[in-house]
Amino acid sequence: MYCPSKRMMPRKSKPVIATALNDLHRNGMKGVALLIDPEKCGDAEALEHLVRLAAGHKVDFIFLGGSLIDDHNVDAIVQKIKGLAKKIPLVLFPGNVIQVTDKADGILFLSLISGRNPELLIGQQVTAAPLLEKSSLEVLPTGYMLVNDGQITSASYISQTIPLPNDKPALAVATALAGQFLGMQYFFLDAGSGAKVPVSKAVIRAVSKKVDRPLIVGGGIDSVEKARDAWEAGADLIVLGNGAEKNPGLLTEVIDLANVYNVSLNVN
Numbered sequence: 001m002y003c004p005s006k007r008m009m010p011r012k013s014k015p016v017i018a019t020a021l022n023d024l025h026r027n028g029m030k031g032v033a034l035l036i037d038p039e040k041c042g043d044a045e046a047l048e049h050l051v052r053l054a055a056g057h058k059v060d061f062i063f064l065g066g067s068l069i070d071d072h073n074v075d076a077i078v079q080k081i082k083g084l085a086k087k088i089p090l091v092l093f094p095g096n097v098i099q100v101t102d103k104a105d106g107i108l109f110l111s112l113i114s115g116r117n118p119e120l121l122i123g124q125q126v127t128a129a130p131l132l133e134k135s136s137l138e139v140l141p142t143g144y145m146l147v148n149d150g151q152i153t154s155a156s157y158i159s160q161t162i163p164l165p166n167d168k169p170a171l172a173v174a175t176a177l178a179g180q181f182l183g184m185q186y187f188f189l190d191a192g193s194g195a196k197v198p199v200s201k202a203v204i205r206a207v208s209k210k211v212d213r214p215l216i217v218g219g220g221i222d223s224v225e226k227a228r229d230a231w232e233a234g235a236d237l238i239v240l241g242n243g244a245e246k247n248p249g250l251l252t253e254v255i256d257l258a259n260v261y262n263v264s265l266n267v268n
């Protein structure tokens with residue numbers, strides 16, 4: 001007889017991150033994630049200030065990751081963030097397998113479906129899978145799509161892929177639908193960190209209309225107006241990286257705006 005208790009599996013705790021993402025989506029609420037790039041954590045004081053601010057304002061998630069990690073410091077950064085923001089789910093957003101650590105709470109298990117680089121469609125995932133099976137990380141199967149106006153960003157350069165064009169929503173929809181039919185649960189439209197032009201409202205609107213799954217949007221959201229545009233177009237969760245790093249006040253303003261939207265929904 002099959003006896004699950006005999007299997008050598010780590011105890012996986014409740015799917016807190018999946019539940020939170022699905023709740024945002026189902027209830028039409030607006031979420032905010034702060035992205036911390038391990039490559040930019042040199043200034044310990046600035047990092048501490050930003051993480052404390054995020055925790056104090058109850059950001060929905062902290063994402064951790066980057067395209068390029070030159071120093072293998074991910075474990076130490078996770079421990080530091082966890083020490084400062086215990087209650088905020090810390091989700092890995094890895095550019096590659098070396099950024100995987102079981103000290104975080106979860107991982108966006110990304111497949112770069114906007115590109116045609118097999119290493120980022122399935123290669124890194126195969127390398128990471130045995131590590132994830134042994135860990136207690138919550139694994140979030142995510143269709144990751146780079147979408148922008150043609151700007152070369154770290155993510156597009158490092159991945160050696162061409163982003164989907166901002167003015168061709170039908171291509172983005174076809175890509176996201178393919179991801180959905182492959183079983184992906186979450187979708188991430190990313191213009192790339194520091195993008196001058198974020199993912200277009202037309203692309204966000206088209207994807208959110210056709211794909212009934214939690215939708216994460218990031219890249220170049222460096223003002224309250226751009227945050228509002230992304231939410232109004234259909235994003236469930238927006239990601240702030242460079243904008244919050246340069247101006248931590250932006251993070252609190254954007255969370256305040258999310259709260260204005262969310263209280264009016266009167267969920268429950």
Ligand SMILES: CC(C)=CCC/C(C)=C/CC/C(C)=C/CC/C(C)=C/COP(=O)(O)OP(=O)(O)O
Nearest residue numbers: 065066067095097110112120124128154155193
């Ligand atoms: C599932 C595992 C183990 C890995 C996934 C690997 C994939 C598919 C990666 C997608 C391509 C990629 C390089 C994504 C990086 C996304 C990311 C964390 C960007 C953060 O910003 P940076 O691109 O570092 O921006 P800066 O240029 O501002 O430093």
Ligand SMILES: O=P(O)(O)OC[C@@H](O)CO
Nearest residue numbers: 193194218219220241242
């Ligand atoms: O740094 P920014 O431009 O906010 O981008 C965040 C993230 O979506 C990049 O992958």
Ligand SMILES: [Mg+2]
Nearest residue numbers: 037039066067
């Ligand atoms: Mg980086």
